[in-house]
Amino acid sequence: MTQSNGEPRVIRVPILTRVEGEGALDIRFHGREPTEVHLRIYEPPRFFEAFLRGRPMEDVADITSRICGICPIAYQMTAVQALESIQGVKVSQEIRWLRRLVYCAEWIESHVLHIHLLHAPDFFGCASAMELAKQFPDEVKRGLKLKKLGNQLLEILGGRAIHPVNLAIGGFYRLPRREELDALIPEFERGLAWATEAARWLAKLEFPSFESNYEFVALSHPEEYAIEEGEIKVSDGTAIPTSSYEEHFQEVQVPHSTALQSRRVATGGTYFVGPLARIQLNFNQLTPHAKTIASEIGIDPSCRNPHRSILARAIEVVYAFEEALKIMKRRAWPSEARKALQNVMAGEGISATEAPRGLIFHRYRVDETGKIEFAKIVPPTSQNQSQIESDLRQLLPTIADKQDQQIAIDCERLVRSYDPCISCSTHFLKVNIARDGLRPE
């Protein structure tokens, strides 16, 4: 509000909680209007792209997986596929299924963690996961069991759950044992039932009535719900070949953040990536069961409320269990773990996949000895950052009459809807609010 002495009202959320990593939010009001909304990533940049230069291309998957402990497969898979495109390697359908399977494991693990421990407390009136666990111990335990199943599958296919090491250019370094996957099938049947119950539990939630006219962006595939490959689709109907990503989306530097932000090249506008975008653009490719549960809990392609992303995540967990079971039950098996490279080729290649938090894009240039000359990595959180600031600018005038503490809570809840991973874009979250007449802390 306008203060009597005409000074701006400043609200600062010094540490945003229940997001991956560390960052802050600075808000400055003049009257009811937010004049400054800065999602501030203040951790030092980590220069992974520079680390990669001069390294053998075989090292890229291992190094990029260390960018994030929550979604290492997204980084590895995108890197490996980009490098395979340079080397002209096309993996077999059986290898592709196993790669999709390990990606399902990562979706399960990441989504379940966010739903149960980071985001659900916002909608059950709990200040933390501890409070939620007090109120809903069985539901939180069920969430932990789901997460553990994702971990187990990740360990079998990735070689280990933390910093998986098994993805290789041309396939896998080692194939999992068939019986290891078979042993998980009954567990995953139970997991699917738990995931369905978890989605139904979330149907009870009440969400703020915030909506916006988003431009959703996600990969889309003609035959399946896009995860590890596809072309880019925009909700305005535009279809973009993945190879043209950089003609349509650009990263820009902003003074208040060490992480780059992404914009549409044509309009300079923001865009939205992640589970809600995928549900919007690829809803028809969900399984019949996932679509039924989606309809039951109230999420469909007409949704424009980012808070309801928690429901989109829950549906994707159901889908990932079904898809994982489908793949594990297939009897076809790769004839070899990986295709050996005959000759190293110099060149440039790209790949895009759907990380749990949304579209991730990699581009590499390799010299004739197989060393990396150039690397570009665009994580989903960087792409959503401008959209989050835009949402906050729309939300703030509607809540300007509230106390600063409540404004900070409402803003944090909106930010958490995006499941930002500041570890990827660098780290997260503190909220600072300035109003006329009050000095920032």
Added chain:
Amino acid sequence: MNDEETNQYRITIVGIGTPHGDDSIGWHVVQELGQSGILPCQLVVARNPIELLDHMEMSEKLHICDACWGEQPGRIHRWQWPQEELTGFRWTGTHDFDVVGALHLGQQLSLLPRETVLWGIEAIRFEAGDSLSESSRQAIRSLAKLIQQEILVIPDDGSDSIL
């Protein structure tokens, strides 16, 4: 690992960390213990402390190893959970759940084993690309030895001190 295999381990040792400098202390302790090959334990490395919750229910005793901030690099701490001092202690994780948060959550959900021991090594280097500091390198060997002595019930010879 299936349940049948897991059940044979009643003691679990979890090393928490990241690959970055001294933040990898927990992983190195577990590696050191694995190389000795003599402990009847399940050895686990984890990046996010929340993963501790995956290993609580199946264990009778849980040892957790992590790097912590402090004034004396290489100093080793041993805490028996629950302990008030831990709540105010600064751990190295940047994620929402630090080790103490994960233990509180485990307690809330009645998942904690009969006994939980938290080992910390005071450390100084945590940036991406950092290597282990010499003080941490030495402390890792000492801590691995201390854990071995405790599990195998070997009398302490006094050469590796703890707080």
